[in-house]
Amino acid sequence: MADSLVVLSKRAEFLRAARARRQGTGSMMVQGRKRAPGEASGIRVGFTCSKKVGNAVARNRAKRRLREAARLVLPEHGRAGWDYVLIGRAEATAARPFEALQQDLRYALRRIHGES
Template identity: 80%
Template sequence: MVLAKRSAFLAAARARRQGTKSMMVQGRKRKEGEADGFRVGFTCSKKVGNAVARNRAKRRLREAARHVLPGIGRDGWDYVLIGRAEVTANRGFEDLKRDLAYAIKKIHG
């Protein structure tokens, strides 16, 4: 499931975060009864580049999340993946997936 509301992004921003070379990952455990499964959101600021660069970075983050999160994402958690300038769009895809897995494991600590 995808995060779409600004309030969900803001709630995740106040929770745990872990930075890697290619992205910042924020995660929070939802309150009981909010939703089932895990939810994920993606964002890139204008520091990443123009619209083409931001969209490319978000596409790569979405694909990495599609590969990594079903195995290690936890039910009842929200994750927000934030792209980094020039790195997210250009980093090797295997490295991107490894960075995401590392960040999620650190958030669950």
């Protein structure tokens, strides 16, 4: 679908995604929103981890894993014209096997898009 992912950086973009659809999995929470026409192109994605995940080292490790999973999964399973925010979970995001992390993201995307 999209050649590259655009990373969300503005707080307002994260807040708009937070008001949209969400789907929790064992290792992360995924929020997704269909953008208004003409707002931006391609797939946009943001990453966040609260302090519940741990100290700065633990949060950064969790975000690195989420970024890599998004890089591998979103071009194939994400939809152009959508914003996604991946939220790390305490202990689970860093400890989950990477293949399971990718499966969690695929599952969450199917549910957000209304597929079973």
